[in-house]
Every structure is written in structure tokens, then in C-alpha cells.
Amino acid sequence: MNALAMKFEIPEQLNAAKPPERRGIRRDFVRMMVLNKNNGEVDHSTFFNLDQYLKKGDVLVLNNSRTVPAILNAKQLRSNKMIDPKVEIRLAHRKSEDRWEALIVSENVVEGDRLNFSSKLSATIIINGTREPFYILEFSLSNAQLYNEIYNLGEPVRYEYIEGEWGLDYYQTVYASVPGSVEMPSAGRAFSWELLLKLQRKGVKVAFIQLHTGLSYLLDDKYHQAPSENTESYQIPTETVELIQKAKETGGRVVAVGTTVVRALETAVNKHGDLIEKSGWTNLYITKNYPLKVVDGLITGLHEPEASHLQLLSAFIDEENLMGAYHQAINESYLWHEFGDMNLIL
Template identity: 35%
Template sequence: MNPAHWPREHPEANRLLHVSPSSGRISDRRVEHLPELLRSGDLLVVNDAATLPSSLHGLTVAGGPIELRLLAREEEGTWTAVLFGAGDWRMRTEDRPAPPLLTVGTQLVLGTLKACVVEVLPPSPRLLRVAFEAQGAELWAGLYRSGKPVQYSYLSGPLALWHIQTAYAARPWAAEAPSAGLPLTWALLLELRRRGVRFASLTHAAGLSSTGDAALDAALPRPERFELPASTVEAIHATRASGGRVVAVGTTVVRALEGRAAQAGGRLTAGEGVTDLLMGPGFIPKVVSGLLTGVHEPATSHYMLLQAFAPLALLREAAQIAEKRGYLGHEFGDSCLILDA
């Protein structure tokens, strides 16, 4: 499937493949038709994490050029990150030269920031835990001064930070954009609300989608933190009690909600947590009725998660239709709604 090379000026006009699992029907729509596909009383749950400038270029103290892509901030204030060798986004990640092998205590100079390797993590020597010398406001200012958005070689130019923010982005938790929500403009959200569709949010620290390292990519997604507000839990309970459907915008929302429910024996509660839930065929969702997501290639971990919502044969048929009709993939690409009509 061909990738979208650049953000669209009117993302609500992106194509939308509607897959109805119970009937097996697949229809070709637009994201702007979402108000016609949802019902009054349904609840749309989004991931409101803002996207960090997670790509930091710099040098080791020995002078070797590197790129550090932040993966997640840990509770104690350190960060997990993936190390890349020389080069930038214009080169495919799998074609980048191998980075130097770093050991605990190695100092890194990353623009205006300095960091130290505090741990090398399995399954790859490229997966590190680092501590920044700066902390608090000084660290955040340095990240926004020196960092760039993570991006990949299929894009036609360098991204600005605003290109990868959803309309409702709040706290900067995500390493890469929760891209399923990028087509949801405020005009579209307001139209959904006018038609009786409610809106709730959670914050989930979306990680990296690809590193070019087979061992690392096989371990993605790693455990990711989330925060589920009490107001969202209440909205979900009220929606289900009234017969409405809970529609997740993106796989990160599914992992947060279903991971929280799985940790509590099927009961959804508010609060912070970490989810390592990996969903696939045979998993029965306890909270989420349907999913708005991007158009995913069959080999991705996201595609495995979709099999909790629709049978594999139907998903393969949908992928073939999307390919034949010229749907575009990746973060600025077209969308898929898996929800019974």
C-alpha cells in the first residue's frame, strides 16, 4: 500500500473504509461521513496526548554522530530511547548505518542538551535508558529547542511540530503522533456532537512504530503508560448502560481501555497505569465496541489488534479493497472504521 507523503490540507476529506464485522459489508466513504456512521448516544474516545519533538541529533563524547529517538519517559525521570547511527529521516530506518555500541556512563551531546546512558536494555543494544543533565522546565525547553518530530523516508519534506498534533492535543506524552485522530477536525467533532455523539478522552504515551532493528520491532509496542480520567470512565459506563457504543480513535485508546479492564478483572476504573496488553484473534473486548484507525499493512502489530474486532478473512478482504482502490497508508493516510452498521 502506498504511503501518504504529506499531511492533507483538508484531512476530514480523507477516504474512510467502513468495515461492518457482523454483516461482512465493506463500504467506501470519507472521514467527513463519520456523523452518518455513528449514532446518537455513541461515545467517541480519543487519545489527547500531544506529540513530542522526540528526535534528537547529536554526538557521543568520542565525536560519533548519532540520533536518539525518545520512546517514553519513566517514572523516576529517566527516558527510554532508541539509538540510531549517522543519517536522518531521508534514509530508510533499516538502511541507516549501525550506531556505536554504547556502555553505561557514556555521555551524549544532543543539541543544547546533555544526557548519560544509565542502562542498556534487552532485546537490543540500541535500546537505552538515559538521564538528562537538565531537569524540569530547563529540560522541556531544551527538548523543544533541539528536538524534531520523528519521521520516515516516505515523507516528502521535513515536518514541523504542528503537523503531528491532533486538534485536541494536550499533555506532551507521545513519541509519535496518535495518528488515527489527525483527520478529526473541530468542525467534524462539533458536527458529531450536534448529532448526539459524545466525546471523551484519555492520555496514552504512544511509542515508536518502527526502528529498523528486527529484534526491537518485534518487541513493539513496549509497555506504555496512560491516564484514564474519572469523567471518561463515567461517560463509558453511561454509554454502555444506555445501549450506546464506545468507539476508540486509534489502537492506543484500545490498549489503554482494554488493558485497564484486564488488569481489574473486567472492571474499568480511573487512574494512571501501564499497559502491556497485546490483542489479537480470540481476544474479546470488554469495553470497546468499534475502532477508527489508519489503514494498516497486514504484517504490522496494529493489524493483529484489529483481529479482536473483525475476522481475519474480512480484514484481508478490506486490505485488498483498500489496495485496489488506492487508499494511502501511514500516519497521514486514509482511515478505516471497524464498527457494525
């Protein structure tokens, strides 16, 4: 897959630098490239027309994880002496009610150092074993109180191709409800309540899972995180399992909104190949050789060359057809990344 993925380049002008709302269109009116996973045929449409490609009895599975503003600044102290008046912290994974795994943007970190974020919030740094470059932060607050301070103090993770410091609301899906993702589960960003209602009126069922995305952007090329090291927490509720089981029994299709949903659903499969209610941590790495057991279709954005997401997509559709479609997307000036256009594989 890497050899094929290397064969395309994204022109700079195709990096979506602004949210669609700031480009003059609704979030649900971005473009949508539709791929037939069986024969590779490509159709070009608008995301608001998604109902034309789904049918009564299909189940649309959404990730209801809410994005947290994961970039924080703190004063770094050692034995009550100032080490750095402003050190950047990037939250990576929530580990417990008062602990987060985090990236500390500093070359001078010692276990036991204290980080003061505000008069209300501080944290102690704990060495994280083999999880370089991540540390464990033990915060002075927990649960809702901790989240309140993170939301008060933090900024969303933004990438270098983004123009402008767009607020956290631009990094949320409309249905997000459970805080925990440090990077937006962006495949669902294009949905509006109007579109979801239109789909439900057609008879498409909507179900939710939860997978909290971790930090993928580590700032420094010397740190490389393999896909199998990307461990994220997830939860599959009983009602979602029941909706999917009924769809399977009646000929409906299970359409995942995002690679996060695919990974969560395919993780929660028992030895008989059946989806079950389950929660925990997953590092499932899906490639072209992975036999999908639950998911039939996928809604996703457009991914960069060599991204592990492309390997996951190749579990749905032949690699050559996928790359052919991506070349079409470039020729048709589709926009990439979290504020860009969409791709339906069905």
C-alpha cells in the same frame, strides 16, 4: 492471521507521502472505508461524514497525548574526550521527570558517556539491563524545562515513505494536550474541531484517555520488538469511565479512536470486566481471540501486512472479511499510513 496478512501488498503509490493538506484537501476530508463488523459489508465515504455512522449516546474516545520531536542530535563525550561530534538519539519512552529510554544510533556506547545536546541540556548514558537496544538517559533538566529543550532541539520521527521534512505540527492531532508520544497517535489526525463540534451537536459524547506511544521504528533489522515488549504508559480519568458507563447503560456504543485507545481501555478493566479509573504501563497484545470488554467500534488508519495492529483489528471483525476489505481498499486506491485515509469498524 500472518498467513492472511501476507496475501496483500501495498503498491508504492498508495503510501501517503505527504499530509493531506499538502495534497490539496482538508485533514478531515480524507477518505473513509466503513466496515460492518457483523457481516463484513463495506461502505466508502469521507471522514467528514463520520456523524452519519454514529448516533446520539455513542461515546468517541480520543487519545490526547501530544507528539514530541523525538529525534535529537548530541555530542558524545567519554571522560571529557570527544567520541562522536554528532550522534543521533531517538527517544522511546519517558520513565520519570528526568529520565527517558532511548535508542542511540551508534556502535560505540559505554555506560557513563555524556551527551551534550546544547548549552542548556546534557544527559548521562545508563545501561538498560535486558532492554537492548535501548539505553536510559538521565537528563540535566526535568519536567517542563526538559520538554522545552526537547521541543527546541528535536525533530519528529519520519518514515522512509515520507517526501519532505514536514514540521511537528503535521504530526499532531488538533486536540493533543499532554506531551509524551514519540510517534503520532495517528488515528486521530483526521479530526478537526469542526467535525468534533458536529458530532457533539448530534449527541455523540467525546471522552479522552492518554497513552504515550513508544518508538516502534528501530532502524536495524537485527532488533525485533515483539508486540508484548511494546510497553507504554497510559491514564484513564474518572470522567471518561463515567461517560462510558453511562453509554453502556443506555445502549450507546464506545468507539475508540486508534489502537492506542483500545489497548488503554481494555487494560483498565477489573476482575468483574468493568472499566475503572487507572494509570500505569500496558503491554496488552490483542488478537482475534481476545474478548473485547469495553470497546464496540474502532476508528483507525490502514495498516501494513504483518503489522500487530491487524491482529488487533481481527478482535473486531472476522479475518477474512478484514482482508477482503483491505483488498478493496487497494483496488479503490486508498492511501496508507499516518497521512493516509481512514477505516471505521462498527
